[in-house]
Amino acid sequence: xxxxxxxxxxxxxxxxxxxxxxxxxxxxxxxxxxxxxxxxxxxxxxxxxxxxxxxxxxxxxxxxxxxxxxxxxxxxxxxxxxxxxxxxxxxxxxxxxxxxxxxxxxxxxxxxxxxxxxxxxxxxxxxxxxxxxxxxxxxxxxxxxxxxxxxxxxxxxxxxxxxxxxxxxxxxxxxxxxxxxxxxxxxxxxxxxxxxxxxxxxxxxxxxxxxxxxxxxxxxxxxxxxxxxxxxxxxxxxxxxxxxxxxx
Amino acid sequence: xxxxxxxxxxxxxxxxxxxxxxxxxxxxxxxxxxxxxxxxxxxxxxxxxxxxxxxxxxxxxxxxxxxxxxxxxxxxxxxxxxxxxxxxxxxxxxxxxxxxxxxxxxxxxxxxxxxxxxxxxxxxxxxxxxxxxxxxxxxxxxxxxxxxxxxxxxxxxxxxxxxxxxxxxxxxxxxxxxxxxxxxxxxxxxxxxxxxxxxxxxxxxxxxxxxxxxxxxxxxxxxxxxxxxxxxxxxxxxxxxxxxxxxx
Numbered sequence: 001x002x003x004x005x006x007x008x009x010x011x012x013x014x015x016x017x018x019x020x021x022x023x024x025x026x027x028x029x030x031x032x033x034x035x036x037x038x039x040x041x042x043x044x045x046x047x048x049x050x051x052x053x054x055x056x057x058x059x060x061x062x063x064x065x066x067x068x069x070x071x072x073x074x075x076x077x078x079x080x081x082x083x084x085x086x087x088x089x090x091x092x093x094x095x096x097x098x099x100x101x102x103x104x105x106x107x108x109x110x111x112x113x114x115x116x117x118x119x120x121x122x123x124x125x126x127x128x129x130x131x132x133x134x135x136x137x138x139x140x141x142x143x144x145x146x147x148x149x150x151x152x153x154x155x156x157x158x159x160x161x162x163x164x165x166x167x168x169x170x171x172x173x174x175x176x177x178x179x180x181x182x183x184x185x186x187x188x189x190x191x192x193x194x195x196x197x198x199x200x201x202x203x204x205x206x207x208x209x210x211x212x213x214x215x216x217x218x219x220x221x222x223x224x225x226x227x228x229x230x231x232x233x234x235x236x237x238x239x240x241x242x243x244x245x246x247x248x
Numbered sequence: 249x250x251x252x253x254x255x256x257x258x259x260x261x262x263x264x265x266x267x268x269x270x271x272x273x274x275x276x277x278x279x280x281x282x283x284x285x286x287x288x289x290x291x292x293x294x295x296x297x298x299x300x301x302x303x304x305x306x307x308x309x310x311x312x313x314x315x316x317x318x319x320x321x322x323x324x325x326x327x328x329x330x331x332x333x334x335x336x337x338x339x340x341x342x343x344x345x346x347x348x349x350x351x352x353x354x355x356x357x358x359x360x361x362x363x364x365x366x367x368x369x370x371x372x373x374x375x376x377x378x379x380x381x382x383x384x385x386x387x388x389x390x391x392x393x394x395x396x397x398x399x400x401x402x403x404x405x406x407x408x409x410x411x412x413x414x415x416x417x418x419x420x421x422x423x424x425x426x427x428x429x430x431x432x433x434x435x436x437x438x439x440x441x442x443x444x445x446x447x448x449x450x451x452x453x454x455x456x457x458x459x460x461x462x463x464x465x466x467x468x469x470x471x472x473x474x475x476x477x478x479x480x481x482x483x484x485x486x487x488x489x490x491x492x493x494x495x496x
Contacts, residue, residue, distance in 0.1 A: 087351065094397070098347075146340055150338075
């Protein structure tokens, strides 16, 4: 696909949008999602994978709680990927990912994902360009496997915040008692590598584009939640699902 | 690769081979394998996947016991694939396979494997040619993933017996008290589909050939064990492994 230049993409909602109107709309979408997810689960023909990537403080946890957390947890599962364990490192980088691929009927959310293996690793030089290229090919093959062989529909979201907004949010973690548990002084070190991260993200949007990524303006939570809920709605409505009748 | 025609390949050892000499040679190879496997485990840079396929009665279990069973079980793991469970069927066909991909340092044996998804399924018409083609591509991608991203060395063996030898062995299961537990009347039904199975095997040797398959003449256990032990020896000797020194 055409190269995405993150710097040229707004991190905020369009100015003419009214926050309250959008929030009402999101609430309505969430009601529809609840019903559609039930149908997805009942029919069990399709599966959905939602990949959420973004810089520290971009609001991944919030989106998961407010959008995905609204549906029946029996049919929605969240896997957060941290730094790999010794056992995970003794396998190919997709081994720990494939285990959590969604079963038919399920929505699986990845809070960070296999994409970290071509992001944080490249930024820190643990993965060179040649290896990154091979990993991208392996990721494309893997996503094709899920799509072709398990009716998996993949949504990939990049939560796009400005570096200024990030600084504000990371600082807030030092001050808000309800957010202190998320504070990690290393996040400020990582934040200094902003430009390199953007470059690696752009590279991955360009080369791992089946399906394409959705760049979500993420400085405001209400807009980000609307965009993601709406994308999920579009997907599920497009599946033409039906409740199975009585088993004979 | 060039098309393999199974009918043109011997199922027996070359006539000039002396059974006792070969058995002595195998015993020596097994001693070397024991040491090399220990080195593989200690170094933990490479991993080995041994795929064993063959018709009912071709001696898969025997090879595993006599060749692979000779090494330290801490570093050798066997996974037998049966008909997929409901949970396995709700994922892509490689999901249950990837979970058992070998960790670095390990030898993983598959008694039957992902290849069943383009063998038994095709023979019975549960998988059409178009799906089979896509599965073959997915298998090639998956084997490439393990090879490129986890230093996995893959050995694929087809235990090649004659239909006459198979009939004899299946019948023996009805008569030998130590083998009755393996008896399954359905095996005789499957045996009638011999020609279709051979066709599907040939197709998979042709299209899933990275690495190529080893066709093992399997009417005699002593020869089959020698061939497989020797292939494993060649592989491990070629890895140029070294015991790691003291950790600093």
